[in-house]
Amino acid sequence: MTLKINVDGINREMTEEEETAYLAFTKKLEADNKIEAEAQAAKLAARQNAIDKLGLTADEAAALFG
Amino acid sequence: MAIQDFTAGQVLTAAQMDSLQANDYNQTVSTKTASYTLVAADKGTRVVMNSASATTITVNTSLFNAGDTVYLQNIGAGVSTVTAGTATVSSAGPLAIPQNGGGLLYFTSAGVSIYYPSAVTASASGLVCVKAETAFTTASTINVNNVFSSTYTNYLLNIIFDASTELDVQLRLRVGGVDNSTANSYKRQTIEASGGSSTVTQTQRDNYLLGAGNASAPSAIQAYLFQPFSAAKTPIMSNNQRSSNTTTIFISWAYHDQTVSYDGFSLLTSTGTITGTYSVYGYSKTV
Numbered sequence: 001m002t003l004k005i006n007v008d009g010i011n012r013e014m015t016e017e018e019e020t021a022y023l024a025f026t027k028k029l030e031a032d033n034k035i036e037a038e039a040q041a042a043k044l045a046a047r048q049n050a051i052d053k054l055g056l057t058a059d060e061a062a063a064l065f066g
Numbered sequence: 067m068a069i070q071d072f073t074a075g076q077v078l079t080a081a082q083m084d085s086l087q088a089n090d091y092n093q094t095v096s097t098k099t100a101s102y103t104l105v106a107a108d109k110g111t112r113v114v115m116n117s118a119s120a121t122t123i124t125v126n127t128s129l130f131n132a133g134d135t136v137y138l139q140n141i142g143a144g145v146s147t148v149t150a151g152t153a154t155v156s157s158a159g160p161l162a163i164p165q166n167g168g169g170l171l172y173f174t175s176a177g178v179s180i181y182y183p184s185a186v187t188a189s190a191s192g193l194v195c196v197k198a199e200t201a202f203t204t205a206s207t208i209n210v211n212n213v214f215s216s217t218y219t220n221y222l223l224n225i226i227f228d229a230s231t232e233l234d235v236q237l238r239l240r241v242g243g244v245d246n247s248t249a250n251s252y253k254r255q256t257i258e259a260s261g262g263s264s265t266v267t268q269t270q271r272d273n274y275l276l277g278a279g280n281a282s283a284p285s286a287i288q289a290y291l292f293q294p295f296s297a298a299k300t301p302i303m304s305n306n307q308r309s310s311n312t313t314t315i316f317i318s319w320a321y322h323d324q325t326v327s328y329d330g331f332s333l334l335t336s337t338g339t340i341t342g343t344y345s346v347y348g349y350s351k352t353v
Contacts, residue, residue, distance in 0.1 A: 004339065006202035007209045014207070022207055022334065025247075029236070029273070029336055036269055 093137060098123075103151065104136060104171075105129060112137040115146040115163070123163075126151040127177035138181070139168035148181050157181040193222065197346035204230070204339040210346065211243060211330040214295040218348030223289040225333070227342030229279030229308075234336040235287060236273040237302070239294060239328040246324055247272045252302075254320035260313075276333070277306025277316050279340060297327045 002013040003022060014022065051061045070086065072078065088094075094111040102113065103124040113136060115121050121144055130136075140146040140163040148161040148169075154177065155161065161181060163169065169183035197213045214221060225235070238245040238252075252274040256267045279285030289304040299321050306316040333344075 003206045004204050005207045005209065006200075006205040008211055009200040009202075011203050011205065018207065025273075025334055026336060029234075032271060033336075036267070040267065 099142075108136050109134045110136070112139055115140040115142055115144075117142040117144045117146070119144040121146045122149040123147070124149045124151040125153045125155050125171065125179055127153040129153075130173040130176060130179070132173060132175050134173045136171045137168065138163060138171055140165055153177045153179055155179050155181055157183060159183040192350050193347045194218070194350060195345060196221070196348045197344075199343045199345040201343050202227075203341050205341070206335050206339050208333040208340075208344070209240070209243070209330070210332070210344070211240070213331075213346045214291075214329050216295060219293050219296070219351060220349045221291045221294065222347040222349070223287075223291065223331075223344065224347075225276075225287040225289075225342060225344045226284055227279055227287075227340040228284055229281055229335075229340050230338040232278070232280040233338045233340070234278045235276045235340065236334045236336065237276045237289070237304075238273050238332045238334065239291075239300060239322055239324075239326070240330045240332055241326060241328045245332050246322070246326060246328070248324055251323050252320055253323060254318055256316065256318040258317075259315045273334065274302055274304075274320050274322065275318060276304045277308070277318075278314070279308050283308070284342070291331070294328045294331075297325050299323050299325060300328070 003019050004011060005014045005018055005022075006012075047065075056064070070082065089110065095114055096108070096111060097114045097116050098121070099117050101121045101124070102115070103126060104113065106129045109130055113123065115123065115138070121142070123138055123146060125148065138146075138148060143165050145165075146163045148155055148157070148163065148171065155171075156178075157180065159169075159181075160183060163183065167183065169181055171179055171181050173179045196215075196218070197210065200210075202208050227235075238247055240246060249272050250270040251272065253270040254268070254274060256275065258265050258267070276289055277285065277287040285306065285308040287304060287306045289302060292301040294300050301319070301321045303320075304316075304318050306318075308314050308316075
């Protein structure tokens, strides 16, 4: 399926060059999102690890750290 | 015919009477094609400005007396402004006379006048549409060119759309038809709230995440772009809601760190397509 672009209100199919650029964009976006999600998961895991070490309940942790 | 000073014994001719009467019913007109300073002979007449460029009508003291009037009119494209020279000019309205406007200049004394405008320039709206509501259909990319200019500093972007699937909508600023995709140049902090809890993320990318949508209901994005046309860093703020069983709210602030003057922007989906409309508004710089 050819992807569509809207340029200043005109809908049309993407040119080969535009489609290549768009697919490169989405590929990089996906990679960036994955890196960010992994970093966020690691951060949450570290937080949970610290909470576990302190022996806090989830409510207590929320009261302390938000 | 200018006002006459008849003396005792002088014969009033029919021509003079007709001329004086004519001024009552069809005022004597003097047309000016450049800025003009009123003179005593203008009393009781109509001064018509006709210039494509802006002009002034200067009012000086000691030329008129209490009760004298001059009708001021502008038929040219250039705005003509009643300007106090050595006399004072007061008005409850604007002193600028737009094309096809006019007004009465009335003297309360030799050096004090009041201008009563009969037509005024329409005041500019605070929010001016610079890109009318524009539809897009099953688009993965939307390019919007030539919407930013020196006329406005800050802009509002409204987007409402249906998404083909769960997706994000990213923005990139552009100039001359080319997106700026400099790595890490869009520095963003986002709060996303859903189901009673929230997540805060901070990141820097080669694009700005405006918001998201899904296939279950229309989504709306409202974005504020600050000084995009200035060759300065561009702050951006966006609000977004998307609905499913619960409404997700997304608030994001960012700035784009490139000191570049932009004339437009692009919207890019992370996947899938969007169908809807967008419109762009400029915030007036003046009241």
